[in-house]
Amino acid sequence: MIPVSRPHLPSRQNLERYLNRVYETHWLSNRGPLHAELTTRLATFLDVNPDNLVLVANGTLALQIAIKSLELEGQIITSPFSFVASTSAAVWQGLEPKFCDIDEKTWNLSTSQAQKLDTTSANALLPVHVFGQACNTDAIDQFARSRNLQVIYDASHCFGVKYQNRSILEFGNISTLSFHATKLFHTVEGGAIYTNDTHLAKKIRRMSQFGTNDQGVIVDVGINAKLSEVHAAMGLAVLDEMDEILAERETIWKTYDAMISSCFGRQKRDNATEGNHSYFPILCDDEATLEKLQHKLKDKGVDTRRYFYPSLINLPYLGDTQHCPISESISRRVLCLPLYTGLRQQEQIIDTVNAMAAQS
Numbered sequence: 001m002i003p004v005s006r007p008h009l010p011s012r013q014n015l016e017r018y019l020n021r022v023y024e025t026h027w028l029s030n031r032g033p034l035h036a037e038l039t040t041r042l043a044t045f046l047d048v049n050p051d052n053l054v055l056v057a058n059g060t061l062a063l064q065i066a067i068k069s070l071e072l073e074g075q076i077i078t079s080p081f082s083f084v085a086s087t088s089a090a091v092w093q094g095l096e097p098k099f100c101d102i103d104e105k106t107w108n109l110s111t112s113q114a115q116k117l118d119t120t121s122a123n124a125l126l127p128v129h130v131f132g133q134a135c136n137t138d139a140i141d142q143f144a145r146s147r148n149l150q151v152i153y154d155a156s157h158c159f160g161v162k163y164q165n166r167s168i169l170e171f172g173n174i175s176t177l178s179f180h181a182t183k184l185f186h187t188v189e190g191g192a193i194y195t196n197d198t199h200l201a202k203k204i205r206r207m208s209q210f211g212t213n214d215q216g217v218i219v220d221v222g223i224n225a226k227l228s229e230v231h232a233a234m235g236l237a238v239l240d241e242m243d244e245i246l247a248e249r250e251t252i253w254k255t256y257d258a259m260i261s262s263c264f265g266r267q268k269r270d271n272a273t274e275g276n277h278s279y280f281p282i283l284c285d286d287e288a289t290l291e292k293l294q295h296k297l298k299d300k301g302v303d304t305r306r307y308f309y310p311s312l313i314n315l316p317y318l319g320d321t322q323h324c325p326i327s328e329s330i331s332r333r334v335l336c337l338p339l340y341t342g343l344r345q346q347e348q349i350i351d352t353v354n355a356m357a358a359q360s
Ligand SMILES: *Cc1c(COP(=O)(O)O)cnc(C)c1O
Pocket: 058, 059, 060, 061, 082, 083, 085, 086, 128, 154, 156, 157, 178, 179, 180, 190, 191
């Protein structure tokens, strides 16, 4: 079976080189030398300030801590077209998600839809840069200022993405990343929080380590969200291969883009976004076509995934009082094709998809 995604395993020899350091120092967690090295090297790679980059144990905790650090309450405006964690992290922190429908073309939170919302009970916006395509940050910024809202971007899909010639992480008050095994860059489990605000970054760092500052003094309420040395070792070994990973994914992505029939829709990508080719989603005309295609691919041994279905408005723990028809329609019709390093038989996948297009 060809999976929809497969974690990248770095050279074992290289990973062992980092793990040997763990054995030499006997330092397994609590911001050890590998954690420090990964932080600096990631900051360089992502072109951000290392002092303001906080590594954490996963992307969901990154969102939770981001929300906690801004002391948010009441409602939070968010996108229903996302992975469940963006909404669930907000609910876990005691916030009420207020969904804003997405743009039909970019599939990101739409500010023209946001204009129609009553935001009097909201303090914040939580947009998601879906599939690595940047949100319209200028419009979101303007909207947020006009309504006095803080902005947390879920940038889980955006490892290495540049927007308007700078790191995507620099936009909004805070951005979060996920380093889960299936993401483009990973530490097995892991994530990061970034903010341009140095004072806020210090608070976020404290919050991720029981509320203690770098001298070990307890300052405020914290949680344990530390990234261990063993996880940092995996991160360093993957980062050593990042240029090759990105190049291989780009080749696969571009092959899909050139070969897949234009009968299937695509996410609109703008010129200001330098993407990372993390996903290859296609849009079917209707859900029946999608199901038929997914079935056909499965018969050929190809696994695909309905990212993101269902639209989060339908989460079982939320009442069904909200309505986002665009997200509902897109989420019923989007299918992600296999994309990972070491992918074989891409032609077979393309042929199966195109055969379906010829039929319909
Ligand atoms: C993966 C992902 C998360 C959660 O990250 P974890 O590291 O798995 O906790 C959050 N939001 C989005 C959009 C994601 O894709």
